[in-house]
Amino acid sequence: MAHVKASNLLVEMPIYELSSRSMKLRVLGALKNNRFGTDGDVTVVRALQNINFEFRDGDRIGLIGANGAGKSTLLRVLAGIYEPTGGELQIDGKAVALLEMGLGMDDTLTGYQNIKLRGMLLGMKPGEVESHTQEIAEFTELGDYLHLPIRTYSSGMRIRLAFAISTTVHADLLLLDEVIGVGDAAFIEKANTRLRNFQNRAKIVFIASHSGAVISDMCNKAIWLDGGSQMFVGGVREALNAYSESLHG
Numbered sequence: 001m002a003h004v005k006a007s008n009l010l011v012e013m014p015i016y017e018l019s020s021r022s023m024k025l026r027v028l029g030a031l032k033n034n035r036f037g038t039d040g041d042v043t044v045v046r047a048l049q050n051i052n053f054e055f056r057d058g059d060r061i062g063l064i065g066a067n068g069a070g071k072s073t074l075l076r077v078l079a080g081i082y083e084p085t086g087g088e089l090q091i092d093g094k095a096v097a098l099l100e101m102g103l104g105m106d107d108t109l110t111g112y113q114n115i116k117l118r119g120m121l122l123g124m125k126p127g128e129v130e131s132h133t134q135e136i137a138e139f140t141e142l143g144d145y146l147h148l149p150i151r152t153y154s155s156g157m158r159i160r161l162a163f164a165i166s167t168t169v170h171a172d173l174l175l176l177d178e179v180i181g182v183g184d185a186a187f188i189e190k191a192n193t194r195l196r197n198f199q200n201r202a203k204i205v206f207i208a209s210h211s212g213a214v215i216s217d218m219c220n221k222a223i224w225l226d227g228g229s230q231m232f233v234g235g236v237r238e239a240l241n242a243y244s245e246s247l248h249g
């Protein structure tokens with residue numbers, strides 16, 4: 001069974017560029033909210049604070065909120081890309097993120113070698129990678145390019161490869177940003193079908209989106225974030241209504 005629980009989760013990011021005292025005072029004074037603080041000499045932005053939730057198998061959680069609300073940061077903490085600076089985050093199960101999918105690929109290696117490398121980085125055993133290689137290769141439609149170093153690929157070709165590998169592994173917890181830009185028009189439809197199957201296999205899915213329709217369609221729970229704080233956790237309709245009311249006064 002997969003399970004994820006956040007208790008008073010806090011994520012602070014240091015802003016080292018604000019070194020002079022006068023700049024710090026200006027920024028802290030101008031931004032009269034509790035999002036900025038100091039840690040010793042360093043100014044920090046609280047990207048997330050007081051986040052509390054608990055989800056289990058079957059939960060599909062939409063992350064909603066304005067630009068800068070903290071949605072991507074929450075996905076990154078769940079993915080283990082950022083460490084919480086306070087509170088607790090407990091994850092039982094294997095998390096796979098379809099964020100920054102190109103990370104962990106090596107430019108000097110061929111497509112086939114990257115399938116092996118990234119597959120293993122994502123937790124597959126050598127035999128498992130082997131048995132999926134043909135299918136991954138076919139899905140990418142990259143043909144003979146797979147024998148060339150990936151520095152010769154276009155950005156779209158890289159994304160195809162990274163997406164095909166990432167969606168092959170087993171995920172208990174799947175972390176998605178709505179806009180994953182998986183390539184040209186012809187590829188998008190195929191990629192969407194693969195993504196839907198991948199989502200269906202995952203036990204818990206988090207998806208950040210600005211589209212109420214996407215959230216209503218895919219999720220049974222939602223978290224509304226605003227300014228790094230959690231404004232609402234619960235049903236999708238209630239969350240979308242509360243968010244929409246905040247926007248329209």
Ligand SMILES: Nc1ncnc2c1ncn2[C@@H]1O[C@H](COP(=O)(O)OP(=O)(O)OP(=O)(O)O)[C@@H](O)[C@H]1O
Pocket residue numbers: 013014015045046047065066067068069070071072073074228
């Ligand atoms: N590496 C970083 N250093 C400093 N501040 C950061 C960093 N990453 C995020 N932040 C801050 O954390 C806050 C939350 O950002 P985040 O990207 O999570 O928002 P978001 O809800 O995903 O926004 P969007 O809808 O625009 O993608 C923002 O105020 C942002 O400036």
